[in-house]
Amino acid sequence: MENKGRIFVVSTPIGNLEDITLRALRILKEVDFILSENPRKTLRLLNHYEIRKPVFPFFQRTDEKRIVAYLERVKNGERCALVVEAGTPGISDPGEEVIKRAIEMGIEIIPVPGPSALTTALSVAGAPTGKGFIFLGFPPHKKKRKEFFKNLKNYDKTIVIYESPYRLKNTLKEIAEVDENFNVALMKEMTKIYEKFYRGRAGDIAKIFDQMEDIKGEWTIVLWRG
Numbered sequence: 001m002e003n004k005g006r007i008f009v010v011s012t013p014i015g016n017l018e019d020i021t022l023r024a025l026r027i028l029k030e031v032d033f034i035l036s037e038n039p040r041k042t043l044r045l046l047n048h049y050e051i052r053k054p055v056f057p058f059f060q061r062t063d064e065k066r067i068v069a070y071l072e073r074v075k076n077g078e079r080c081a082l083v084v085e086a087g088t089p090g091i092s093d094p095g096e097e098v099i100k101r102a103i104e105m106g107i108e109i110i111p112v113p114g115p116s117a118l119t120t121a122l123s124v125a126g127a128p129t130g131k132g133f134i135f136l137g138f139p140p141h142k143k144k145r146k147e148f149f150k151n152l153k154n155y156d157k158t159i160v161i162y163e164s165p166y167r168l169k170n171t172l173k174e175i176a177e178v179d180e181n182f183n184v185a186l187m188k189e190m191t192k193i194y195e196k197f198y199r200g201r202a203g204d205i206a207k208i209f210d211q212m213e214d215i216k217g218e219w220t221i222v223l224w225r226g
Contacts (some may be wrong), residue, residue, distance in 0.1 A: 005074040005083040007102050009082045009095070011114030015191035017048050019115050021195040025049055027112055032078040036071055037094055038085040047208040053081075059185040060094045068100055074107050080113075088116040092137040092162055117190060117220050118160055124183035124197070125158075125222040126128065133158040139171055149174040152182075152223065159223040169206075 008027045013019040028034065028046065033054040036042040042055050058067060074080050080097055082089050087097030098153055099174060122129055134157050139148050152159060152175065163171045175182060180203030189195040202223070210213070 002084045005077045006108040008081045012114040014086040031081040034065045039089045121220040127158040127224040152178045162220040163219045172206040176202040183225045188217040188219045
């Protein structure tokens with residue numbers, strides 16, 4: 001590897017620690033330091049593969065000066081791996097801002113592809129994807145939330161949404177209010193021992209989850225008609 005500063009955007013497992021590429025492991029061993037959205041989780045991965053590297057945190061609200069300081073190290077010749085809590089950085093997570101800032105600073109960015117909750121969910125949902133799909137990320141918490149769900153009926157392609165456990169019940173109800181006959185594939189803990197998959201019509205799924213207590217984990221929701 002050349003002695004040239006660059007950022008490697010490294011995909012890490014969304015659950016099962018075996019779901020990591022040989023290239024990703026090599027890059028994590030060779031870089032000078034790692035920027036992580038969740039250092040505790042990253043260290044678990046590194047320890048599993050006996051990798052010893054400095055790990056520094058970045059979060060949604062990380063001070064911009066701190067991010068710039070990390071990136072200046074890269075500009076000065078160090079190599080950095082950017083990882084998020086799970087999956088591919090830059091997909092509805094704080095990694096997006098780091099990547100954007102690196103581009104602005106003229107830093108070379110190299111993707112190291114791998115797992116993503118988005119593509120993993122689509123691969124088993126049974127939804128049509130041949131004519132494309134629409135990824136909407138996390139629904140708004142308050143502002144424009146009603147508009148967000150109202151617009152679901154305007155899409156003619158498969159839709160993918162992420163949701164937290166705290167708003168999942170409301171989100172499923174709001175989807176059912178738009179169209180209770182939406183086909184829904186709902187998944188969490190993918191690739192883990194306790195992975196869960198639910199499939200059915202939006203109205204039925206909303207009723208099932210309305211009776212549940214203590215919902216945990218982030219969920220991936222796939223919607224389609226037909």
